[in-house]
Amino acid sequence: MTDIPTVQGTLALDLVPRLDPPPAPEAPAGTRRPQEADADVVPIDRQRRRELESWTWRYAQSVVEVVAGDRPVSQLLRWTTPPVYADLARRAHLVARAGGHLPGQGRPRRAAARAQVLGVRTSFVGRDAAETSIHVRHGERSRAIAARFELVGGRWQCCALEFA
Secondary structure, three states: OOOOOOOOOOOOOOOOOOOOOOOOOOOOOOOOOOOOOOOOOOOOOHHHHHHHHHHHHHHHHHHHHHHHOOOOHHHHHHHEOHHHHHHHHHHHHHHHHHOOOOOOOOOOOOOOOOOEEEEEEEEEEEOOEEEEEEEEEEOOEEEEEEEEEEEEOOEEEEEEEEEO
């Protein structure tokens, strides 16, 4: 009598779960592996990236201060397109009204904890356009802001701003 394998005509499966992450795919020969910060659609030198991220950090901190009522929205007029400026003014007005402060009624009550920008990540989607994600901490809560900046007349302007 001949021995018949027990898996004849069937597919042998390994049902043991894999707990390790899968290996990263190999980069083609002659190319370097992209790093975490290299999410650009177009190549940008590090100096230009650092300058925009530094500026974006300051801009984002100003935005959260405007929304909190600690800074007048007019300070962002030059670096903001009209639709974004109108949205920031509306948000600042709603926060002021919710806190019982409207323009001309004295100083608003200060919050115990102020919002602070903790991180900025930028991706250049064109030579004159960048999209940025911003991590903001307010007390025990974290929030995210997404922004798009375009180079207009030699200066960066925020043309889209989304709070999450």
